[in-house]
Amino acid sequence: MGKTIYLLNGPNLNLLGQRQPEIYGRETLADIAADCAAIAETSDTEIEALQSNWEGQLVDWIHEARLRADGIVINPGAYSHTSIAILDALNAFEGPVIEVHISNIHKRESFRHHSYISGRADGVIAGCGTDGYRFAIRRILSLLGS
Template identity: 50%
Template sequence: MTDLVFVLNGPNLNLLGSREPRLYGTQTLDDIRGMMEQRAKALKLQLDVRQSNHEGVMVDWVQEAMAKASAVVINAGAYAHSSIAIRDAVAALPIPVIEVHLTNIYAREGFRRTSLLGQVARGSIVGLGALGYLLALDAAAHLCKGAATQAKGQIQ
């Protein structure tokens, strides 16, 4: 398997830095990408970072990850709470999926407190801002290393 991690970002995340900075902070998605690229280099991982406002595009990317990636870090934005299609695509993946939310979805409006993706992801990181992406990348690296160790017949 490759050392490639897909980082998939959903609707409105292209507006980070200017969209409701009191909630989402002032870092842009490009800032977060830069932080992740530095961490990925240290972890000896490659990243494929993408953003779309379109549900079907995100489904296509999740399915593409099945053949190309070792793990997925996903911040599906509002789709995490509403997209059964993305949820089902994530559920079909045989690789680790780590869900990220910049804000604490459990301290927000009621409709944000349920994550359909969180039901099928390996884990979720919420409420830690951009740090959540770095922690998700660390988790993905750890989980991929564990999978490689198991494939060689070694015990973790």
Template identity: 50%
Template structure:
């Protein structure tokens, strides 16, 4: 199963910018930890970061038919981007939203997430560990979806056999 991790604006500056808020860990280090978890759980993982809203929308759309799950930190676009929200809603892929800082303890304008209502869940305020929690959550969601599909296939096969 494939998980795509999409990182929004300024996350390429982790480890440099506002360490008192975002911590000292660099994005590459977070991704290395996520990759290790993915490998341990037999998942393919792909990383994408952009400071441009349209590129993020394009990458979400490219996940359709190519990815089983999305982990996204829309960063500042969380609070402003109807386009990213609509792209997440359109692809109908299990999506988890992650924020390093607790957006509800910060400036008032950060308290509203436009993207959270179309995501399966939101992890906020756990620092880099939030990405690990997202991987655990995504692994569980994908496992449950796989089991549900297998169960449905068995039920359909049993119905077809009963009708024959």
């Protein structure tokens, strides 16, 4: 039986490819999900790609992942800097978690320099553009022994 990785994306990431391409690039979230699925498929792993602008929906998916997923790759977007609820949900998840940020949050506004999620993450990838997602999938696969 194969493994499952949840690929969770927070607010405004549905606009990838359209919103501030000078920061976030021209790739869409669908493009990223397809690339991640292709990488995972080589290790008999399925990607469950989900995006929501709603904090509670992300929390619900993390709860669901406790029963269905072996690992989580998450780009919580702006919730990185504000959501203790997402942190608490991730703390209840027993598998590996990799946090992804397309931009280098440490080169941006000071309020973006702190991420609550980083305190739970087994790895943080920031500033590598959309390639960060691909790196994160490979790292999760490594942590899962796939």
